[in-house]
Amino acid sequence: MPESNDDSFRNMNKKEKVATVVGIGLLILFVAGFIFGLYFFGLAGVFKVLGVQYDSVWSLAIFVVNLLVIGLLFEIFSNVIFKLSVRNMTGKAKVLMIRFLIEAITNWVVIFTVDELMRSITLSLQTEIIIALFIATLEIVFDDKDTKKNTAE
Numbered sequence: 001m002p003e004s005n006d007d008s009f010r011n012m013n014k015k016e017k018v019a020t021v022v023g024i025g026l027l028i029l030f031v032a033g034f035i036f037g038l039y040f041f042g043l044a045g046v047f048k049v050l051g052v053q054y055d056s057v058w059s060l061a062i063f064v065v066n067l068l069v070i071g072l073l074f075e076i077f078s079n080v081i082f083k084l085s086v087r088n089m090t091g092k093a094k095v096l097m098i099r100f101l102i103e104a105i106t107n108w109v110v111i112f113t114v115d116e117l118m119r120s121i122t123l124s125l126q127t128e129i130i131i132a133l134f135i136a137t138l139e140i141v142f143d144d145k146d147t148k149k150n151t152a153e
Contacts, residue, residue, distance in 0.1 A: 040064045046134065050127050059120035066114045071107070078106040096140070103139055108132035 009017065043064060047054065054060050082102050086095045111132055115123045123131070 036064060036068065039068060043067075043131075046131060050130065052121065052123060052127060055120040059118065063114060063118055063121050066117060067110060070113055071110045074106050074110050078102050100136055100140060103136035104132050107135045107139075 009020065012020065040061060044060060046052075047060070054063070082099055085098050085102070089095055089098070108128055111123070111128045115121065115128060
């Protein structure tokens with residue numbers, strides 16, 4: 001039987017462990033930065049199209065960070081609500097509509113909350129709803145695997 005070349009973390013020396021942890025940390029940092037960049041430049045473009053004024057680029061960056069952090073907290077609850085709502089539901093159109101409504105309402109609540117917390121960016125109700133619907137549409141389009149999985153069961 002050939003020897004197994006098992007490079008587990010436990011068998012590494014200190015230098016290899018540090019390099020592994022730093023490498024994984026840099027990968028996580030890169031992914032988080034990429035997601036932040038997508039939201040930052042996406043919202044900057046949407047704000048430009050909708051005519052939203054903000055004081056500085058830093059206020060937009062703080063808006064995006066707050067949006068991501070608060071959105072992450074709300075996303076946990078919205079996923080639970082979605083899964084409980086469609087557990088016994090049949091029909092892809094119904095499931096898609098429920099998901100869109102939950103995503104849109106959750107996104108609007110997050111955007112409204114961040115807008116109320118910040119004074120350097122002021123969004124009208126109409127703009128908040130447009131942005132929430134836009135983000136909900138993008139989330140569903142780019143994360144269609146959950147809907148397919150739930151309708152197949």
